[in-house]
Amino acid sequence: MNDVKQKPVVESTPEDFAGQEYEAGFVTDIETDTLPPGLNEDVIRHISAKKDEPEWLLNWRLEAFRHWQTMTEPHWAHVNYEPIDFQSISYYSAPKSKEDGPKSLDEVDPKLLETYEKLGIPLREQEMLAGVAVDAVFDSVSVATTFKGKLKEAGVIFCPISEAVREHPELVQQYLGTVVPTGDNFYAALNSAVFTDGSFVYIPKGVRCPMELSTYFRINAMNTGQFERTLIIADAGAFVSYLEGCTAPQRDENQLHAAVVELVLLDDAQIKYATVQNWYPGDENGKGGIYNFVTKRADCRGDRSKVSWTQVETGSAITWKYPSCVLRGDDSVGEFYSVALTKMRQEADTGTKMIHIGKRTKSTIVSKGIAAGHGQQAYRGLVRIAKSAEGARNYTQCDSLLIGDTCGAHTFPYVEVKNPTATMEHEATTSKIGEDQLFYCQQRGISEEDAVNMIVNGFCKDVFNELPMEFAVEANRLMEVSLEGAVG
Amino acid sequence: MLKVDNLHVSVAGKKILNGINLSIGAGEVHAIMGPNGSGKSTLANVIAGRDGYEVTAGSVTYHGKDLLAMKPEERAWEGVFLAFQYPVEIPGVNNTYMLKAGVNARRKHHGEQELDAIEFMQLIREKAKLVELDQSFLSRGVNEGFSGGEKKRNEIFQMAVLEPSLALLDETDSGLDIDALRIVAQGVNALRREDRSIVMVTHYQRLLDYIEPDFVHVLADGKILKSGDKSLALELESRGYDWVKKEAADTESAQAKSV
Ligand SMILES: Nc1ncnc2c1ncn2[C@@H]1O[C@H](COP(=O)(O)OP(=O)(O)OP(=O)(O)O)[C@@H](O)[C@H]1O
Ligand SMILES: [Mg+2]
Numbered sequence: 001m002n003d004v005k006q007k008p009v010v011e012s013t014p015e016d017f018a019g020q021e022y023e024a025g026f027v028t029d030i031e032t033d034t035l036p037p038g039l040n041e042d043v044i045r046h047i048s049a050k051k052d053e054p055e056w057l058l059n060w061r062l063e064a065f066r067h068w069q070t071m072t073e074p075h076w077a078h079v080n081y082e083p084i085d086f087q088s089i090s091y092y093s094a095p096k097s098k099e100d101g102p103k104s105l106d107e108v109d110p111k112l113l114e115t116y117e118k119l120g121i122p123l124r125e126q127e128m129l130a131g132v133a134v135d136a137v138f139d140s141v142s143v144a145t146t147f148k149g150k151l152k153e154a155g156v157i158f159c160p161i162s163e164a165v166r167e168h169p170e171l172v173q174q175y176l177g178t179v180v181p182t183g184d185n186f187y188a189a190l191n192s193a194v195f196t197d198g199s200f201v202y203i204p205k206g207v208r209c210p211m212e213l214s215t216y217f218r219i220n221a222m223n224t225g226q227f228e229r230t231l232i233i234a235d236a237g238a239f240v241s242y243l244e245g246c247t248a249p250q251r252d253e254n255q256l257h258a259a260v261v262e263l264v265l266l267d268d269a270q271i272k273y274a275t276v277q278n279w280y281p282g283d284e285n286g287k288g289g290i291y292n293f294v295t296k297r298a299d300c301r302g303d304r305s306k307v308s309w310t311q312v313e314t315g316s317a318i319t320w321k322y323p324s325c326v327l328r329g330d331d332s333v334g335e336f337y338s339v340a341l342t343k344m345r346q347e348a349d350t351g352t353k354m355i356h357i358g359k360r361t362k363s364t365i366v367s368k369g370i371a372a373g374h375g376q377q378a379y380r381g382l383v384r385i386a387k388s389a390e391g392a393r394n395y396t397q398c399d400s401l402l403i404g405d406t407c408g409a410h411t412f413p414y415v416e417v418k419n420p421t422a423t424m425e426h427e428a429t430t431s432k433i434g435e436d437q438l439f440y441c442q443q444r445g446i447s448e449e450d451a452v453n454m455i456v457n458g459f460c461k462d463v464f465n466e467l468p469m470e471f472a473v474e475a476n477r478l479m480e481v482s483l484e485g486a487v488g
Numbered sequence: 489m490l491k492v493d494n495l496h497v498s499v500a501g502k503k504i505l506n507g508i509n510l511s512i513g514a515g516e517v518h519a520i521m522g523p524n525g526s527g528k529s530t531l532a533n534v535i536a537g538r539d540g541y542e543v544t545a546g547s548v549t550y551h552g553k554d555l556l557a558m559k560p561e562e563r564a565w566e567g568v569f570l571a572f573q574y575p576v577e578i579p580g581v582n583n584t585y586m587l588k589a590g591v592n593a594r595r596k597h598h599g600e601q602e603l604d605a606i607e608f609m610q611l612i613r614e615k616a617k618l619v620e621l622d623q624s625f626l627s628r629g630v631n632e633g634f635s636g637g638e639k640k641r642n643e644i645f646q647m648a649v650l651e652p653s654l655a656l657l658d659e660t661d662s663g664l665d666i667d668a669l670r671i672v673a674q675g676v677n678a679l680r681r682e683d684r685s686i687v688m689v690t691h692y693q694r695l696l697d698y699i700e701p702d703f704v705h706v707l708a709d710g711k712i713l714k715s716g717d718k719s720l721a722l723e724l725e726s727r728g729y730d731w732v733k734k735e736a737a738d739t740e741s742a743q744a745k746s747v
Contacts, residue, residue: 434576435539435540436576437576437578439537439538439539439560440572440575440576440578440630441578441586441590442537442559442560442561442564443536443537443560443561443563443564443569443570443572444564444586444587444589444590444646444650445561445564445565445589445590445591445593445594445597445650446561446586446589446590446593447559447561447593448559448561450589450593454578454581454585454586454589455578455580455581457580457581458578458579458580458581458582458629459579459580460580461580462580
């Protein structure tokens with residue numbers, strides 16, 4: 001997703017893509033402070049000590065670790081991969097210069113800043129022009145959060161979670177693990193034990209966050225896992241729009257990414273959470289790539305609260321991810337808009353869970369899956385209407401688009417309705433980009449490759465419309481780059 | 489100028505075109521008529537470059553260039569336009585956006601400045617008027633949910649925007665109501681120019697009342713069996729195709745005997 005903002009979609013030509021397999025696949029040459037591979041209680045103590053954590057958090061981690069040891073890796077997803085050796089992964093990697101703790105962007109290693117430039121995140125520029133506050137997580141440590149001053153004025157807290165542990169322990173302790181408990185699932189337990197950083201956001205009562213908040217994640221060091229933890233709390237009547245972007249360098253080994261994101265919404269609060277995921281997908285033979293096993297959940301505790309998850313998933317060798325909404329408050333609303341693209345040997349099993357508990361709760365699911373090459377794509381969604389959810393409504397639309405004959409798309413919708421007053425609507429389609437559609441565009445003077453991009457972007461429009469403007473352009477372009485060579 | 493020379497085409501192993509010869513000069517309007525399944529759409533599709541047809545012999549040149557060696561979009565850049573017998577729907581792709589991409593790809597190919605959004609909007613507003621296409625169709629998905637007649641009207645609108653030098657209109661009149669037929673035909677007439685050739689495939693003389701052809705050809709059994717002026721269309725209307733086939737068969741056997 002680099003140099004995206006400079007180039008509007010309509011102006012890109014096939015030549016732009018020549019030799020461009022994975023744009024973000026470069027390795028930054030900086031000194032890192034990395035733990036040797038392996039996982040045991042000492043490693044966890046080491047991470048916790050490195051971060052100067054209070055006793056309660058260390059104990060919380062150790063408890064999660066002990067729980068994790070009793071669990072087994074889940075295998076129900078529609079994906080295939082070699083077993084992961086959790087002892088061969090390094091659980092901590094930080095750029096060395098970070099040890100001295102940069103206080104502002106000027107103190108950040110220029111090489112790091114260069115990395116962000118390549119990723120299309122000109123921090124300075126964004127600070128001045130775009131009005132986007134960026135927290136950049138490089139390997140496991142947050143590097144710099146821009147725009148702090150302005151946010152502080154509004155009372156918004158936006159910082160690395162490790163900093164929040166030090167500066168706002170009461171908030172972290174009150175909410176951490178309350179949406180995704182440490183023992184929720186295998187990867188969430190692992191994350192709880194070893195998470196190294198991530199973002200923390202608190203929007204106070206009645207505050208509308210004055211700018212988009214944004215985090216960029218990047219895995220750089222070899223054999224490291226990335227386990228970031230994000231916690232966002234929107235107090236009563238608060239509003240925030242948050243975007244995360246992800247990239248990783250091109251490597252032959254598989255790398256593990258197991259993040260946890262927890263969102264808490266009190267009365268009348270609203271969170272829009274968007275993800276543009278472009279982790280390295282591996283090569284055309286399935287070598288390398290990120291294993292992306294992520295737990296994301298929003299807890300709509302307050303009445304009339306509203307959360308929307310929007311995701312554009314184009315990267316990773318394996319994606320296993322179900323951003324979910326627990327609609328506890330009466331009249332609370334959950335939305336899930338997803339575009340997932342799998343090509344080459346990529347596999348994705350993604351979807352959402354909408355748990356309706358409060359009265360008149362409402363959920364919307366719009367999932368667009370695109371498979372090309374030997375890509376495999378599964379939508380897995382659960383809509384559960386509890387007995388208490390009087391008058392709940394769900395609308396699900398689940399469309400798949402196939403490019404070529406060697407890919408596959410599957411849908412696994414699960415519905416559990418315990419209250420007869422619920423209204424459920426479900427639509428699903430599977431289509432193929434037709435040769436007649438391509439010929440029609442070509443006859444009008446559009447090349448085959450541009451025609452595919454145009455049709456795919458048209459297919460994704462309902463989801464891209466949910467993204468903040470500038471990121472919709474980025475998403476469009478990301479799709480084009482990802483589809484390069486997918487036809488013909 | 490288009491030259492089709494001894495064109496033989498098979499589809500899925502079945503011979504469809506059996507030696508088509510056709511010469512179309514600048515500014516000329518030709519009508520091609522013929523029974524269902526005789527290969528009229530096949531001919532138009534092969535000229536435009538659709539996949540799935542096997543050219544077993546013959547050639548198609550346009551302004552001296554070998555059309556058959558070009559990709560469909562390259563033919564479009566050379567000025568070839570096909571109004572589809574069955575225009576396809578492309579859900580989610582904005583009609584205007586698609587056309588703009590097409591127009592600008594062609595301009596770029598010819599080293600011309602691409603049109604910006606404002607210039608393009610002016611262009612399409614003006615062209616939409618020509619075929620009385622309601623503005624609301626411009627922002628809809630390409631043919632998405634259009635009625636049969638609306639799709640045909642959209643084809644001629646696209647022709648007006650793309651300004652081809654060779655327009656192949658495959659049964660554009662089918663599916664149009666009486667008023668729409670008149671409007672679309674007037675639109676096509678307005679697009680007649682001495683450097684623009686038009687080939688109309690049609691089953692009905694009625695269209696030719698509006699758009700007067702210079703030549704009328706009968707395509708049957710994979711061949712152009714007879715060519716004439718517009719009076720031929722009138723004759724076909726009253727007598728059907730059998731007499732043309734019979735006449736052609738007689739000529740052929742006479743030729744065979746004389747050898
Ligand atoms: N993909 C295909 N596979 C098999 N047969 C085909 C295929 N495409 C076309 N044909 C056959 O080729 C013949 C010519 O078709 P074509 O569409 O060119 O006819 P036409 O003259 O345009 O007819 P109409 O007046 O009904 O539009 C028909 O017999 C048709 O069934
Ligand atoms: Mg036909």
